[in-house]
Amino acid sequence: MSVAKANDKRVQLVNTALQLFYQQGIHAIGINEILAKSGIAKKTLYNHFASKEALIQACVIERDKRFMQWFKARCSNTSSTAEFVEHLFNALHDWINNRETILEKFDGCFFVNTAAEYGDTGSEIYQLCLQHKLNIKQFFQQQLAINISDTKQVNSLTDLLVQLKEGVINCAYVMDDKEAALKAKQLALTFLKH
Amino acid sequence: MSVAKANDKRVQLVNTALQLFYQQGIHAIGINEILAKSGIAKKTLYNHFASKEALIQACVIERDKRFMQWFKARCSNTSSTAEFVEHLFNALHDWINNRETILEKFDGCFFVNTAAEYGDTGSEIYQLCLQHKLNIKQFFQQQLAINISDTKQVNSLTDLLVQLKEGVINCAYVMDDKEAALKAKQLALTFLKH
């Protein structure tokens, strides 16, 4: 069997699990539901993953990969800080309003949701969630540093944007404010002018 | 048996459940763990609550009550917008750094965490989580309206503070940034000056 086909089932499992975990929560979804939906046999799952925990880890890693890829595609190659801010919040707005199928139907931040269920900061799963947030922050810093030379200014602007981004996601999710990203964009742009 | 004592066990159950649910997640905690920790018999629990679901609802309501009470105590009676902003983020900072025992050891926003596990927007539990966020927002608006007459300005400042507050909680929780509240305070104060 070719390598591509050998990984076929693994990819299908992660896809299905990610979707179900994100939409309903990890503890709420049993292995059997994932198997039923994907049409894959239980033994195949345990052939690819040592445990449910290992599958969850693979899902978190995959979500980080997809999110970063999408995010970088939407927010790279901007020629000014204002343009970066525009792209950033426009991207969030599209995600929140379900115009980005690659990210699944918007259900808040998968990493926050997952950390809430596997909150022990020592766990591997929490560490992966933390790593994603650090990846996002690092990307912000890199992009801002292109058009701003003062490191201190880059860092404080990064903090602002990170906090607004997190706030937008929470507001859109629990408060059901689907315009949150546009409000944050205006605020950030106003801030930039001063 | 007196009314006070009749409610005694109910209060104990909610206290214990709230603590465990908040720290470890709702699905992760079974009824039996709550009973063991509180030292209360199973029949007593089902005497006070129709189901685990009913107990969860009582916990969300109780958390909202406590949080609003604490929040109002910390952020009321301010004589300027800047003072309100100071009090707001100082309060968050104390919570995040575990100086507010009434709120339990900081583990993010209980309502966001709970919504992540009971994400169906039609569920009673989600509605209670949403209601809490609306209560917070309404309180912000009321406080800001004391010192600002322009309604539009009140609303846009409310949006800013709500988003920053949510962002601070997320950053402090998953990103483990315990200084997030102080950063947000500086940003909000800078914003006010312009």
Next chain:
DNA sequence: GTTATGGTAGACAACTTTGTATACTTACGC
């Protein structure tokens, strides 16, 4: 063609979950 690999199907073990039922105990109000 044979063999090794990976997949399917599904029974099953061991455990955990919520919720009910039974029998006994405590304590307050009248």
Next chain:
DNA sequence: GCGTAAGTATACAAAGTTGTCTACCATAAC
């Protein structure tokens, strides 16, 4: 003092959980 109401302790039912095991099938490599 007695009866009612509430609590304790614990067994148990019913369902669901993860993970293992056996038996069989398909296919690609040699």
